[in-house]
Amino acid sequence: MKLIRKPFVFARHAQSTFNAAQLIGGFTDSPLSEQGIEQAKNAAPILSDVLNNVLHREKWSIVATSTLQRTQQTAFYATPEQVITPYEQLKERNWGDLEGCPIAQQVGYEETPPNGEPWSNLEARIINALNDILSQYPYPLIIAHSGVYRVLNNVINGTPYCPRIGNISPISFIPNQDNNGWEITPIKESSND
DSSP states (O other): OOOOOOEEEEEOOOOOOHHTTTTTOSOOHHHHOHHHHHHHHHHHHHHIIIIIIOOSSSSSSEEESSSSSSEEEHHHHHHHTTOOOEEHHHHOOOOOOTTTTTTGGOTTTOOOOOTTTTTHHHHHHHHHHHHHHHHOSSOOOEEEHHHHHHHHHHHHHHHOOOOOOTOOOEEEEEEEETOOOEEEOOOOOOOOO
């Protein structure tokens, strides 16, 4: 599958109650933890800085999330002035019987968890959703899940295996015009020295 070559910013949701307990979340609709709420609030100035100083815009063209509350709560606190648009297709992988189990029990991404979602289905639904967003909006902010990030890594770099993305650690994805690759850059808070 191919990803439309347009720039966007991606961030994984802030810490959920399942993240804090080191449990597999998947489709389980776990809310943000107290620490997650603080993480999302602390991300607001970073995302605002990207808008004002990099994009020279007042608002994101869209703030897209999954339909799970941990992504919507993150967007609510991190982009308080924006309308949030949830996409069912941006949900985390359905880990089936592994939902709620310790993260150490997670199987490899190419394996289908018992009563769970095959990797090929996950990748197809996520790329379809991302392409729908990218075809309509010039510079979207997408707040979703680590599984979405792994799909992006697989499509761009050929493997879902990569370091786990931190909670609410925004990353800029910009197509590289020279070699059909992508510039993937973590966004840090600018210093105001």
